Amino acid sequence: MDFETRAIHEGQEPDPATGSVTVPIYQTSTYVQEEVGKHKGYDYSRVANPTRTALQACLASLEGAEHGVAFSSGLGATTTLMHLLNPGQRVVAVNDVYGGVYRMFKQVYEPKGYRFEWRSAAEFAAHVPGDTALVWVETPTNPLLNIVDIRAAAEAAHAAGAILVVDNTFATPFLQRPLELGADVVVHSTTKYLGGHSDVVGGFVATNDPTIAERLLFLQKSLGAVPGPFDAWLVLRGLKTLAVRMERHCENARRVAAFLDEHPAVERVLYPGLESHPDHELARSQMSDFGGMVSFLAQSEEDALSICRLTKLFALAESLGGVESLIELPARMTHASTADAPFAAPRELIRLSVGIESADDLVADLEAALVQAPASSRS
Numbered sequence: 001m002d003f004e005t006r007a008i009h010e011g012q013e014p015d016p017a018t019g020s021v022t023v024p025i026y027q028t029s030t031y032v033q034e035e036v037g038k039h040k041g042y043d044y045s046r047v048a049n050p051t052r053t054a055l056q057a058c059l060a061s062l063e064g065a066e067h068g069v070a071f072s073s074g075l076g077a078t079t080t081l082m083h084l085l086n087p088g089q090r091v092v093a094v095n096d097v098y099g100g101v102y103r104m105f106k107q108v109y110e111p112k113g114y115r116f117e118w119r120s121a122a123e124f125a126a127h128v129p130g131d132t133a134l135v136w137v138e139t140p141t142n143p144l145l146n147i148v149d150i151r152a153a154a155e156a157a158h159a160a161g162a163i164l165v166v167d168n169t170f171a172t173p174f175l176q177r178p179l180e181l182g183a184d185v186v187v188h189s190t191t192k193y194l195g196g197h198s199d200v201v202g203g204f205v206a207t208n209d210p211t212i213a214e215r216l217l218f219l220q221k222s223l224g225a226v227p228g229p230f231d232a233w234l235v236l237r238g239l240k241t242l243a244v245r246m247e248r249h250c251e252n253a254r255r256v257a258a259f260l261d262e263h264p265a266v267e268r269v270l271y272p273g274l275e276s277h278p279d280h281e282l283a284r285s286q287m288s289d290f291g292g293m294v295s296f297l298a299q300s301e302e303d304a305l306s307i308c309r310l311t312k313l314f315a316l317a318e319s320l321g322g323v324e325s326l327i328e329l330p331a332r333m334t335h336a337s338t339a340d341a342p343f344a345a346p347r348e349l350i351r352l353s354v355g356i357e358s359a360d361d362l363v364a365d366l367e368a369a370l371v372q373a374p375a376s377s378r379s
């Protein structure tokens with residue numbers, strides 16, 4: 001079955017007890033046993049919950065994966081993945097990652113003796129040292145929207161005997177399926193496009209490797225970073241409209257990027273869908289469209305601050321991937337934790353999460369802010 005059909009039906013038979021068309025929110029912590037040890041596969045909700053089971057089956061299918069494991073947040077998923085490693089082992093990671101992932105690696109795992117090598121997206125597929133256990137890629141990267149070559153990264157990782165993990169949060173499986181390109185593990189913040197309505201925090205990991213899957217299921221119940229039934233249900237509901245939402249996100253982002261690209265108050269637009277983007281061809285070769293995130297450089301940090309203050313439809317907020325448009329300043333907000341890194345986000349960089357409102361309204365909102373910003377930042 002096609003993606004759109006699986007997004008609505010996979011793992012979601014009508015409820016056998018009542019015929020309920022939507023999977024119920026099994027808001028329970030425990031399950032009655034017929035006799036000691038005899039139950040229907042559910043004994044305690046940290047270990048398993050039917051609403052979570054449905055989400056895991058559906059989202060795994062969308063990633064083209066045999067196995068899916070849901071978590072309480074994207075970082076909960078990342079922490080659990082890091083428990084596949086032992087202190088002393090090396091991680092090679094792309095340097096332009098979500099600020100929270102950078103902070104976790106730098107401030108939580110490095111002090112414990114895990115070793116990290118940071119690389120730019122462009123030089124990512126260079127030789128990976130033989131003692132590397134895990135290669136961590138985010139593509140498109142956040143917030144600079146560079147593209148990492150997933151096929152080349154998989155080859156380099158596998159040559160070193162490492163596993164390749166791809167954070168697919170920005171693209172979603174509708175636009176990019178890393179497992180089909182050679183990755184071993186896909187990780188998500190379902191808080192973003194998969195939930196899609198800015199009303200839930202969640203994480204997810206998908207894999208086709210049975211050994212990794214078994215270990216992750218063990219770690220899911222043993223570490224306990226699990227989503228509650230209602231959160232699992234919200235993400236499951238979000239998935240049903242993922243395809244139509246992503247089409248509109250991409251269409252609107254294309255319009256916004258083209259508008260900004262022509263605007264004299266904008267220094268440079270970072271959007272892989274623009275032919276002028278250095279990784280445009282690479283993006284085309286591994287994504288079916290370019291996503292809903294657009295970053296751009298204003299002429300100064302002051303201008304950038306003004307623009308963020310002046311937009312009305314684009315709400316000033318962290319996060320991304322919801323139906324509503326958001327604007328933010330990575331250097332001061334989502335990526336403040338990379339401020340001391342050599343690859344800190346430029347201070348005049350603005351990141352947009354382009355929502356699914358009317359593209360005309362979105363462009364008009366940006367136009368009004370861009371016209372007023374220079375005057376407002378001088379006053």
Ligand SMILES: *Cc1c(COP(=O)(O)O)cnc(C)c1O
Pocket residue numbers: 073074075076098100101138142167169170188189190191192201202203
């Ligand atoms: C938000 C985000 C995360 C972290 O996910 P949470 O759900 O906030 O814990 C990880 N990676 C990317 C690319 C993100 O955007």
